[in-house]
Amino acid sequence: MGRWEPNARGRLAQAALELYLDRGFEQTTVAEIAKQAGLTERTFFRYYTDKREVLFWGAGELQRTLVEATAGAPATATLIGAVAAGLDAATATFEEHREASRRRQSIISANAELRERELIKLASLATAMAEALRQRGVADLAASLAAEAGIAVFKIAFERWIDPANQRPFSLLIRESLDELKTVASGGY
Incomplete structure (x- = not known):
């Protein structure tokens, strides 16, 4: 097997996505993923704790990016401006992976466990963003509300972004969704 070939993590992820799409998540085994990637099961477990993790391993990096950008927003930024800074930074990591994101989401949507x-991942992002806002001096309730709203904006914009009929940038969809939230919150409807 190609044990020493480069990019084992990427090869495993690619093999898993192909198998999940072809056979279904439940019907795919770790052994099959490793074999398709030309690696061993042992190598699989060096990179992933289980076959679900293949779909979620980038969550830590996404959270780090979101938190750092939220915390690092200019001191003059409004509360929503700090949230927007975090969301903008997070979307930058997605832009060149639209098709892979569509494929990943179709797998997740087809399985209740996934x-x-x-949802747990999104809740963790909201918790981390709220903490970053608190570190900026935002009161607990306001930080929690803004973070939850920010993650809702992220989720809705993501769903619009992966829609095959849409070709607009993720960052633009985030901005449109934030603007819509502002209109709703101000009683504009």
């Missing part, structure tokens, strides 16, 4: 895991 949908639950996705």
Whole structure:
């Protein structure tokens, strides 16, 4: 097997996505993923704790990017401006991976366990963003509300972004969704 070939993590992820799409998540085994990638099961477990993790391993990096950009927003930024800074930074990591994101989301949408895991990931992002806002001096309730709203904006913009009929940039969809939230919150409807 190609044990020493480069990019084992990427090869495993690619093999897993192909198998999940072809056979279904539940029907795919770790052994099959490793074999398709030309690697061993042992190598699989060096990179992923289980076959679900293939779909979620980038969550830590996404959270780090979101938190750092939120915390690092200019001191003059409004609360929503700091949230927007975090969301903008997070979207930059997605832009060149639209098709892979579509494929990943179709796998998640087809499986209740994976949908639950996705919701847990989003809740973790909201918690981390709220903490970053608190570190900026925002009161607890305002930080929690702004972070939850920010992650809702992220989720809705993401769903619009992966829609095959849409070709607009993720960052633009984030801005449109934030503007819509502002209109709703101000009683504009």
